[in-house]
Amino acid sequence: MRKNQCEVGLIRVITSSSQDFVNLHGELIENHFPQLKVYSRCIPDQPTGIYDAATLQQAEPKVLQVAKEMADDGVQAVIVSCMADPGVDLCRRHLSLPIIGAGSAGAALCLSLGHKIGALGITAEAPEVVARCLGANLISYLQPVGVQNSLDLLTAVGQAAALEAAWELKDQGVEVILLACTGMATIGLADKIRRTVNLPVIDPVVASGLIAYFTTTKSNIEGAEIGV
Amino acid sequence: MRKNQCEVGLIRVITSSSQDFVNLHGELIENHFPQLKVYSRCIPDQPTGIYDAATLQQAEPKVLQVAKEMADDGVQAVIVSCMADPGVDLCRRHLSLPIIGAGSAGAALCLSLGHKIGALGITAEAPEVVARCLGANLISYLQPVGVQNSLDLLTAVGQAAALEAAWELKDQGVEVILLACTGMATIGLADKIRRTVNLPVIDPVVASGLIAYFTTTKSNIEGAEIGV
Numbered sequence: 001m002r003k004n005q006c007e008v009g010l011i012r013v014i015t016s017s018s019q020d021f022v023n024l025h026g027e028l029i030e031n032h033f034p035q036l037k038v039y040s041r042c043i044p045d046q047p048t049g050i051y052d053a054a055t056l057q058q059a060e061p062k063v064l065q066v067a068k069e070m071a072d073d074g075v076q077a078v079i080v081s082c083m084a085d086p087g088v089d090l091c092r093r094h095l096s097l098p099i100i101g102a103g104s105a106g107a108a109l110c111l112s113l114g115h116k117i118g119a120l121g122i123t124a125e126a127p128e129v130v131a132r133c134l135g136a137n138l139i140s141y142l143q144p145v146g147v148q149n150s151l152d153l154l155t156a157v158g159q160a161a162a163l164e165a166a167w168e169l170k171d172q173g174v175e176v177i178l179l180a181c182t183g184m185a186t187i188g189l190a191d192k193i194r195r196t197v198n199l200p201v202i203d204p205v206v207a208s209g210l211i212a213y214f215t216t217t218k219s220n221i222e223g224a225e226i227g228v
Numbered sequence: 229m230r231k232n233q234c235e236v237g238l239i240r241v242i243t244s245s246s247q248d249f250v251n252l253h254g255e256l257i258e259n260h261f262p263q264l265k266v267y268s269r270c271i272p273d274q275p276t277g278i279y280d281a282a283t284l285q286q287a288e289p290k291v292l293q294v295a296k297e298m299a300d301d302g303v304q305a306v307i308v309s310c311m312a313d314p315g316v317d318l319c320r321r322h323l324s325l326p327i328i329g330a331g332s333a334g335a336a337l338c339l340s341l342g343h344k345i346g347a348l349g350i351t352a353e354a355p356e357v358v359a360r361c362l363g364a365n366l367i368s369y370l371q372p373v374g375v376q377n378s379l380d381l382l383t384a385v386g387q388a389a390a391l392e393a394a395w396e397l398k399d400q401g402v403e404v405i406l407l408a409c410t411g412m413a414t415i416g417l418a419d420k421i422r423r424t425v426n427l428p429v430i431d432p433v434v435a436s437g438l439i440a441y442f443t444t445t446k447s448n449i450e451g452a453e454i455g456v
Binding site for chain 1: 341
């Protein structure tokens with residue numbers, strides 16, 4: 001670990017035996033925030049991740065268990081890297097360290113850059129956490145045509161559909177675009193949309209990193225010295 | 229300027245001939261985010277600041293004028309350091325650099341740490357920007373008893389009233405406290421409340437600094453390299 005780095009745990013809610021896969025979000029965060037050292041783990045026995053109410057419910061106690069182990073290992077904050085914030089409320093009730101959900105972190109960050117927020121996702125409706133955080137500030141949500149899962153985003157057709165949806169959000173008057181799918185993070189979609197439609201685009205994984213940086217930097221929490 | 233620092237403009241909406249006074253918020257931000265060099269200026273001819281609809285309206289074109297001059301001077305983002313976000317929308321329409329309002333930045337950051345937000349302020353009602361950003365997530369707003377302006381916060385009685393109000397918010401079930409007054413920043417109230425009631429407390433000036441750090445760090449905007 002580099003001097004002055006803070007240690008953060010990151011939980012993936014899709015089970016994989018590939019540590020390279022599990023590390024993807026954490027590496028993205030470390031590249032954006034070199035102040036952070038991110039330790040990534042996945043929850044057990046959910047190789048297809050979270051896709052409905054039942055799989056969300058299954059995942060929540062597993063997220064708490066992994067978060068507890070990470071807290072015992074000494075991390076200073078835990079990121080749950082999924083737009084549904086699975087287990088975030090549960091962890092906040094049981095653990096005393098900061099718990100950051102990609103859904104709420106991404107949605108929150110949008111509000112610092114504008115009022116009219118548009119979101120792009122891979123589900124028919126906006127994730128509930130995003131809708132609740134943004135309330136009336138979420139003026140539009142779109143699922144790119146033909147994009148049903150993260151794999152579709154890896155195709156040229158899927159990426160073109162995502163850009164087309166971003167243009168549509170701009171035409172509707174949105175000031176900030178939220179990527180409401182963490183799978184959009186690792187393919188660099190935020191940057192592609194920014195360059196194309198020229199609007200601020202918030203990537204939920206990077207947003208989680210920003211909040212982790214904020215909550216683990218002692219001066220932000222305990223107050224920096226200022227002579228007043 | 230230190231190597232790798234980003235230059236940020238900060239606008240105070242109360243006119244003062246004391247550069248030390250004008251610099252207070254910027255110094256706080258620099259202490260929390262050494263990556264930033266903050267240049268502070270105040271708007272002209274409003275020695276009593278913004279306190280109603282008329283003074284808000286008077287301030288807005290002045291904020292735009294100062295922001296334009298700061299943009300011409302080469303800053304990479306502008307912070308309007310007031311909970312009412314005066315001129316923020318106007319500046320966003322006329323300028324292409326990130327415009328950050330203390331009101332929306334503070335409110336936004338709260339949502340990354342919890343859903344049930346309580347705010348403390350020096351006015352009878354929560355600032356409109358805060359209410360709009362937080363929507364149904366703002367479950368309580370309190371004005372500490374006897375605190376009508378920032379000067380009242382400098383007294384022992386005022387600070388005790390602020391702590392009492394913070395306890396009341398905790399009793400009401402809030403998960404995060406927003407200081408809805410930038411005057412609460414420079415007296416270190418966030419830290420006092422955190423230590424006393426043991427809840428996350430968001431200081432709007434520090435929140436503005438975090439967003440300025442985010443928007444002026446090239447890797448956050450243009451995407452850091454990641455091998456996928």
